[in-house]
Amino acid sequence: MASVATEDDARGARRAGRPKVGVYRYAVLALVTLGVSVNYLDRATISVALPDIQHDLGLAEAATGVALSAFFWTYATFQLPSGYLAGRIGPRVMIGASALCFGLVTVLMGFAWGLVSLIVLRLLLGIGESPAFPASAQVVSRWFPRSERSFASATFNNGNPIGSTLCIPLVALLITWAGWRSAFYVTGAVAIMYAIAWWFLYRDPRASRRLRREELEYIEADQEEANRDADSQQTVPWRSLFRHRMVWSMMIGFFCINFVAYFFITWFPTYLVRTYDLSLLKFGFIGMIPGIASMLGGWTGGLVSDRLVRRGVPVSRARKICLVGGLLGTSVIMLAVLSPTVSTALLALSLSYFSSTFAAASVWCLPADVAPVNAHVGSLGGIQNAASNCAGIVSPILIGVITGVTSSFAIPLVIAGVVALLGAANYAFVMPKIEPLRSTSPQAVGA
Template sequence: MPPAPGTAPTRRTKIRWLMVLLAFLAIAINYVDRANLSVALPYMNAELGLSPELSGLLLGAFFWTYSVFQIPLGRLVDRFGTKVMFAAAVAWWSLFTAATAVARGFASLFAVRLLLGLGEAGAFPACTKLVEEWFPRRERATASGIYDSGARGGTMLAIPIVTALVMWLGWRGSFVITGSIGLVWVAVWWWLYRRPREHPWVSEAELEHIEQDAAAQTSEADQVRWQDLLRNRTVWGMALGFACQAFVIYFFITWFPSYLVDERGFSLLELGIFGTLPGIVAFAGNFLGGAVSDRLVRRGHSLTFARKSCIVGGMLGSSVIALAAVVDSSWLALALLAFSFGSVTFATTCIVTLPTDIAPRSAKSCSGTIQGIQNAASNVAGAVSPALIGLIYGFTGSFVGGLVAAGAVAVLACLIYLFVVGDIEPLPLPEGATHQSAAADSNA
């Protein structure tokens, strides 16, 4: 029910931006919690004696469960709502981040990383649902860029923060502190989050702005089955394209600190200072990608052009990661990696917006499920990428082969989005496949 007359301000409020700020903070915490292992790993090896091959398996273990549980948790987000599922996901992964402190070797570390990935699988489907609930179509890429930039912010902050915590408290203490931050977020989220029509701070003017696309809703059908979504070529193309994006981006999340230290000879101090530069560029890339795409929509371009042009241009720019492997100068390599990271995040903003663009126009949207499908495929690549790069590094003693492979995969992504993904428009509701009832959201 909407707020009673007089309980909400009449001017257009901007509570939708507060909601997406909460999502940004959750994703930032998410990426600190998943990236802290890559930062702490060089210092954990001295105590635990992990080889490069075992380190690669540890860095990739998170993605095994993260991939498998994307579709189930995306489905649960669509079924039970953003508020409950986002809170549950953050609480789960925060507890298992802190539990890393009690690990005593490869087996216990591997188990904790698997459980961490299970909880974090709910993050992006919940953010997608939030954007669909709180933003009109012409603002969704900007909103998606804001929450997705939390991934870059978290990755960027993980390097100096975790490095400082390791130096101060040791690697075990660093996991306890970073895990505790998420539990604070859960308390704030539970207090603040409501759906637009249930939030007492939202004015009628903002509610009308948010719901300006509601007239385009054409069906009261029950929730679309995920099996029917998997039969759609555009959904498959999105999944494969996002997998290519993940192969590139997870180098920065996993092996990047080790690359600077082992391959380019950066000291701990240089890593803490200069290792943040690609993250800063990537952070800006998220905002720029969303702003450019939404501006193209407002200027009358089709969603297909507005989204695909930014995705293809960004992924093509990210392919310069291959050049970073072969240049002699460490500082030029760092600059190329920064450009690559910024380009791939420019593309990522539109990639994570696509589920809200193509979700069928039904009263019971399946945007969380679609995000889960493309995330599941992307994080199979997230598991393969660090393990493969670790194997290449272990056998050759160099990151060159892994970075060249990443550049080739970036070009492959361009081809997929151009020729496999179809027009960016709401998918038709499949006949006879819309009768799987979904329980009412429990966001209140």
């Protein structure tokens, strides 16, 4: 194994030393990132509009938690088929169909009349948005060599805080001017327009007329080498992926990251408005601070991980440094409990959200890092994203119930911090060496 690792490191060093030819792949990355941003813009609209929705529809905290959680029931469930289809059908069809679907459903959210309709529409929204991340991971694996994938993954994953952060002032202003229903009409229309643009603009590298041959060769040199390595191994059947400890560790770790992240996407506006008695309009501006911090965290995590790889640090160690360190930083969300003012609370929350996306930059490299063949990248992305979004099922309901009983967010914030620490321990002590999976690997569960 030592000789294999040495050869891998040497090949990585040679790839890192190649000149970077062309930048068109970054234009593709910007288009993918925009799509994820629109995805989260539509997803997070309900969190900003939540106080008004609760008032108009007469929803209690527990019932609201169920409505928020409903999205994740289908979103998590459909990650597996979405990831599989992303590898088979390709990201052009999957991302375009996804944006069109969740855009239409978001528009319909503006017509919700009660709890049942809200739950049904949230279920449909989860189905529509489920292909976004597995398909985006597939785009990165096709358009970027390994030494650039961490930054690329961090960038499209930053669509999460970009969309969520832009959502806060945009939706707050729309609600102030025209009511909460208009916010869903506008954000849904944005998604539909994106779906049309994506369909006409995106192509895979070999089908793109705008990509220079030199850049295509630079991209594919790494992938051809990886494919030769994979061809020398026995192919891992899709179902057997679950036999590997690596896959289960990916699932557990991402669950822990998202348990904290989904607090910001669901209950964060309500927490800040109620705890510190803010108006919705005032929150619309100061509530952007943690989101901005999370954008910086994602790009920082991607740059650090890629820099470590280019300097010769083994991929496994580079990813784990960022994953463990990021989750340790995420746990400071607990300090918000001790914050007497909104300023100190925002400081703790911003550091936590920064650290969360710092870790997530490496999370979305893992499917490409461990996939035995390229077709499995989408499947592995869907598997870990399905597990991570089970946190979206648990977190909103748990926070809603506990807050309804205690009239405080203190206990949920402490629980979130503890979950982050468990995630750090998982990546440090449970996850094996990060390398392509093999059907005969001793890292398989039960081997």
